[in-house]
Amino acid sequence: MRLRLLREYSQKSSSSQRTCRPSRSHGLYPDAARDAHIWTSPAEEAISTAEPSGHGRVAAWVYSEAFVPEDEVLLRARERAAELGTPAVLPGVGAVLRVLAAATGARAVVEVGTGAGVAALWLLRGMPLDGQLTTIDREVEHQRAARVAFAEDGVAPQRTRIIPGRPGDVLPRLTDAAYDLVLVASDPLSYPEYVDEALRLLRPGGVLAVDGALLRDRVADPARRDELTTVVREVGRALRADDRVLPAMLPSGDGLLLAVRR
Numbered sequence: 001m002r003l004r005l006l007r008e009y010s011q012k013s014s015s016s017q018r019t020c021r022p023s024r025s026h027g028l029y030p031d032a033a034r035d036a037h038i039w040t041s042p043a044e045e046a047i048s049t050a051e052p053s054g055h056g057r058v059a060a061w062v063y064s065e066a067f068v069p070e071d072e073v074l075l076r077a078r079e080r081a082a083e084l085g086t087p088a089v090l091p092g093v094g095a096v097l098r099v100l101a102a103a104t105g106a107r108a109v110v111e112v113g114t115g116a117g118v119a120a121l122w123l124l125r126g127m128p129l130d131g132q133l134t135t136i137d138r139e140v141e142h143q144r145a146a147r148v149a150f151a152e153d154g155v156a157p158q159r160t161r162i163i164p165g166r167p168g169d170v171l172p173r174l175t176d177a178a179y180d181l182v183l184v185a186s187d188p189l190s191y192p193e194y195v196d197e198a199l200r201l202l203r204p205g206g207v208l209a210v211d212g213a214l215l216r217d218r219v220a221d222p223a224r225r226d227e228l229t230t231v232v233r234e235v236g237r238a239l240r241a242d243d244r245v246l247p248a249m250l251p252s253g254d255g256l257l258l259a260v261r262r
């Protein structure tokens, strides 16, 4: 596991060193006027002063991802995900999701993108026993694997509502302001639609989490202007500009964008 993370991260690190080195004189992205507020003093100064060396960054990221180790049930769920060829949240993201579920006392949670159930297991472990996770995926085979994972973890059937279908069809049927936490982890091109729905579903104080929000460093690279990168980058920008939420971007996993509903 660590070797895989290290391997993935060494690719991530080499690309970030090509494109993402802060420069005090020019700012990190001199031509990225739209994000300029992030990279102008004093924010840029604080960021570049605090930035560890490249090697330190790799070690810190790997350490963070492995900080809360996964047990056998989670590792087996992760293996099923790999066999199905569907991604799963990295362990650092899983641990954050469990913290969020516990901290918000999340009794009603929505997950967009069940996959093989890795993120769902982390969420369920943070939720109270009378909470229910509603999880949506168009791939029934993925949901079948998730059911195996839930059974292996002793999750009572009433704690999950597993809905097959396109999230774009299912989400509009869910009740306004009735949910404590919504995780979006599915088709990134549909993130704008899913995030809109999530903001409708969340109660005040509820938390939105968007996985894959850095798209393997592409979002942070202003030279990347392909459709997928632009859509995901715009989701972050829209949340920063949205008075209904307080946003934050965590570098955990592949980027976890959070927003608390006011």
Ligand SMILES: C[S@@+](CC[C@H](N)C(=O)[O-])C[C@H]1O[C@@H](n2cnc3c(N)ncnc32)[C@H](O)[C@@H]1O
Residues within 6 Å of the ligand: 086, 087, 088, 089, 111, 112, 113, 114, 115, 116, 117, 118, 119, 120, 137, 138, 139, 142, 185, 186, 187, 188
């Ligand atoms: C990243 S996986 C979900 C992982 C899960 N949340 C976890 O961490 O264990 C994405 C899921 O979204 C569904 N999906 C639907 N449309 C998709 C698309 N265009 N691209 C990627 N995934 C898509 C897939 O069936 C897949 O199960």
